[in-house]
Structures are given as C-alpha cells and as structure tokens.
Amino acid sequence: MNGAFPYWDLVRELVLRELRVRYRRSFFGFAWTMVQPLLMMSVLHVAFSTIFRFEVVNYPVYVLAGLLFWNFFSQSIVASMNSLRANARLLDKLPVPKSVFPLAVVISGVINLLLALAPLLALLIVTGHPLRPALLFLPVAIAIAALFTLGAGLLLGPLSVFFTDVVELVSVVLQLVLFLTPIMYPLAILPERWQWVVRYNPLRSILEVFRDPIYHSKVPPLSHLSVALVLALAAFALGVLSFRRSSRRISLYL
Amino acid sequence: MSPSLPTTALSVANVSLCYRLAKQRVPSFKEYAIHWLKGALTYQSFWALRDVSFSVRRGEAVGIVGLNGAGKSSLLKIIAGVLDPTSGDVEVGERVSPILELGTGFDPELTGRENIYLNGLLLGRSRREIRERERAIVDFSELGDFIDSPIRSYSSGMVGRLGFSIATAWPPGILILDEVFAAGDAAFTRKCEQRIAAFRAAGVTMLMVSHAADQILASCGRCLWLDHGRLVSDGAPAEVLAAYHARTLLPGSAAVTV
Numbered sequence: 001m002n003g004a005f006p007y008w009d010l011v012r013e014l015v016l017r018e019l020r021v022r023y024r025r026s027f028f029g030f031a032w033t034m035v036q037p038l039l040m041m042s043v044l045h046v047a048f049s050t051i052f053r054f055e056v057v058n059y060p061v062y063v064l065a066g067l068l069f070w071n072f073f074s075q076s077i078v079a080s081m082n083s084l085r086a087n088a089r090l091l092d093k094l095p096v097p098k099s100v101f102p103l104a105v106v107i108s109g110v111i112n113l114l115l116a117l118a119p120l121l122a123l124l125i126v127t128g129h130p131l132r133p134a135l136l137f138l139p140v141a142i143a144i145a146a147l148f149t150l151g152a153g154l155l156l157g158p159l160s161v162f163f164t165d166v167v168e169l170v171s172v173v174l175q176l177v178l179f180l181t182p183i184m185y186p187l188a189i190l191p192e193r194w195q196w197v198v199r200y201n202p203l204r205s206i207l208e209v210f211r212d213p214i215y216h217s218k219v220p221p222l223s224h225l226s227v228a229l230v231l232a233l234a235a236f237a238l239g240v241l242s243f244r245r246s247s248r249r250i251s252l253y254l
Numbered sequence: 255m256s257p258s259l260p261t262t263a264l265s266v267a268n269v270s271l272c273y274r275l276a277k278q279r280v281p282s283f284k285e286y287a288i289h290w291l292k293g294a295l296t297y298q299s300f301w302a303l304r305d306v307s308f309s310v311r312r313g314e315a316v317g318i319v320g321l322n323g324a325g326k327s328s329l330l331k332i333i334a335g336v337l338d339p340t341s342g343d344v345e346v347g348e349r350v351s352p353i354l355e356l357g358t359g360f361d362p363e364l365t366g367r368e369n370i371y372l373n374g375l376l377l378g379r380s381r382r383e384i385r386e387r388e389r390a391i392v393d394f395s396e397l398g399d400f401i402d403s404p405i406r407s408y409s410s411g412m413v414g415r416l417g418f419s420i421a422t423a424w425p426p427g428i429l430i431l432d433e434v435f436a437a438g439d440a441a442f443t444r445k446c447e448q449r450i451a452a453f454r455a456a457g458v459t460m461l462m463v464s465h466a467a468d469q470i471l472a473s474c475g476r477c478l479w480l481d482h483g484r485l486v487s488d489g490a491p492a493e494v495l496a497a498y499h500a501r502t503l504l505p506g507s508a509a510v511t512v
Binding site for chain 1: 273274282283284286331334335336337338352354355358359361363364368371372375376377378379380381
C-alpha cells in the first residue's frame, strides 16, 4: 500500500488507448468522427425540409450543433456502462479505483467532440453563418456538458454490472430522450400544450448552452446558464455519491 | 531481520465474507422488476468465508489448499483489496501484487510496449516507475522486436511472458500466485521460477493457491486448508496435505463433516 494509486496517470493512459484504437490504423476512424455527423445532418436536412416542411434559418447548422452534442452525450453514457463490464475480469483481481473507466470515457468523448467541431466550423464558413466571439464561450459550454454527462455515466454505469439487459434498456430510453430534446426540430413546432415536456427536459438546458454560441452566435443568457450549471453540478454530485455506494458492491457481482 | 521492519506481513483476524444471493437468479433488469412486483425477491446468504484468522510472518511462503468453492479465491481477493470483508479485519503491511491470469488487462489492439504502460498502471505503478523498468521488462519477456507489434498477433505463450514480466518487474511486498504459472515454454517457466526464488531469497512473502501438492511441498513452509469457508488446518505442508488428501480423495468423504 505504499504510495497512492496513480489515478490520473491511469486515466490518461485509458484515454490514449481509446484514441489510439480509434484513430491509429485507420484514417477512416478519424474521418468517421467528422463525416458521420455531416451525413446525418444531410439526411435530416432533406427529410425535414421536404417532408415535414418547417422553416428554420440555416437548419444544417442548427441540426449539426445538436447532433454533435447528442453523439457526445449518448455515446458517453453507453460507453460508460460498457466500460465496467468490459473490465470485469480485471476489477475482479486488482484494487483499481473503478471510477477511472467512466471518467476516461467522458474525457475521450470530449476530445472526439472537439475534433468534430472542425467540420462544424467548415459548415459555418460555407453557409456564411456569422462567426462571432461568442464561439469562444464553447469551452465553458463543453465543460458543463461533460460534467452533466459524467454524472449520468457514474449513475448508470454500475447498473450494467448488476443487470445484463440494462444497456439495451438505456439505449431505448435514449431514443426517447432524443425525440424529447429539440435537436432535430425547433421547440416552436410542437403543439403549445406539449411544449412544457421538452422545455423542462434537463438535457435541453445543457444543449441550449452548447448551441447558443454556435447557432445564435451569442453567449447564453445568465438565466439559462445558471440553470444548466446547477443541473450539471447536481448530476455530477448525484453520480459521485451513487457511484461511491455501488462501486463497493460491484466487486461482489463481477 | 532488520529491527525497523514489522515481522508480520499480513494479519487476517476473524474475517467473514457473505454474498447475498438472490434465490432465483435475476441477471436481467426485466426479471428483477417482475420479481420485485410480485414481491418474490428473496435472498439467501452465502458465507464464502467464516471467521478465518491467521497471520503470516514476513518472508514466509504459505500454500492454500481446498476444494473448489472453499473460499480460496475470496480470501485472496480480500487480501488483495478487491473485496471488503463482511466482518473482521485484514492488515497488510506492504503492497500486494497478484500475478494475473494470462493476458488480463491487456488490450489486443495496443502494442506490447503500450500494454506495459497500461498494465503497469493498472497494477498501481506510476508512469515514472514504469519508464524506469520498461527496458528490463522488455528484456525479461524476450519478445525482442515484437514488443512494438499489437498484442493480438502474439501467441499465448508470448502474452504470458509479457504479463509475468510486468507483474514481477517490481519486487512485491506480498506475492500472490493463484493457480497461474508456467506460461510458455519450459525455458521461460524455469526463468519464472528463478525469479520467484530470487524474491523468496530476498525475503518476499508469498501466498500460493495450487492444486499441485508437489508445488506447495517444494516452495512453501506452511500450508492452510480451507473447507466451506472455514480454516480447518494450518501447519506444516506435509501434514496438512496428507490430511487434506485423506479427506478429499477417499470415497465417501463428502459425508464427513467438520
């Protein structure tokens, strides 16, 4: 027991592994991070402008910003849940602090998100969207999103060890959440009496703080920002507390 | 023995471990919810260890025997700090280093060298410590240029060699050998045995779980016998093994109660 566990050294190595495995051999892995959201955006653009017929100014920018946020959030949640299961054999033998795995997942997710900002920037330029200094607010918005996501990952991660089917269940719930978050559509197209469902969806607050600097070219108003920050801190605190409780039990279930 | 060092390497006092098992296995959330709604979630306690006490002096080599399910692995997990005992205390004076199963903690997509860092960190070593030993690990593993190829291209013998080289790169306080040995060819097995012998000579404490009696007789000065979670015997290997074999190898032995 001499010396503390090299916690951050290990987190760093796990993040590097994630990125190496994803980007090393294949140029394709790298390209995919950038191209996949663009393809998705094109599909949605065609679908919504021809079939559903609603008007959003510069819809491609609106939807791409939302999709990047959504990919980060949903992929991090699923990967957090898988990370503990995938390392079960290891955690069964070594006293590794279990939180390194969800933490590494979210940090790699942030790095992927930053890389995916490149095609977004290209799209802003191509579509002649105004490039304002508000874009410099993005790091703060991403930090808030990361804190919220980490909290959710810590909360849900251990469940996958206790129950084998919970990852699929969460994937279905995530689909529902996707439709309850104004990512592909603007809030205004919903019937007025249903708007509250989306308005009080906590993920929406986090999303708006991320999308405002990109799409509206403005720093989010303090009222929205404070709500998002409180939500992120609450999710993080809840995640840490529940993870502390459940991580002691994880070893008995592996 | 230097007077500044404590003479007890490990002390296990009245340790019990209870797994709370659902009577019906409910590995899925769906079934859990159904059982919960029916009010049919009943648990039974399974005591993997009951009131186990012993202590190990610094430099001792202790073998542990027992049938499958006797609690050997649970005991090692508690000593390694992976599980907390339900009751009782474990005091470990030094860093415990378990030798893992072949390839545990390796990522097949990473190179051998990258896995040295990943595995070393999982074993609780800092980047700096690993950098200092990187060369020695590569040399001991005899992997040569393969060290910079992804592990998925390795044979199982090569994986075992690398794993053993990393796990034993630092002289441990307490070495745990759980049924894993002999990865690779005879020459490398001999090299592993030599390294363990060198640890022993340097006064490293060792705990060894093995079904091979001759291995315990050859390397341990003491043997513990666990049966149904209880420590039933603790003494010289020859005597403990004789009693253990008399009990477990004779027909009708299952009827004998402790």
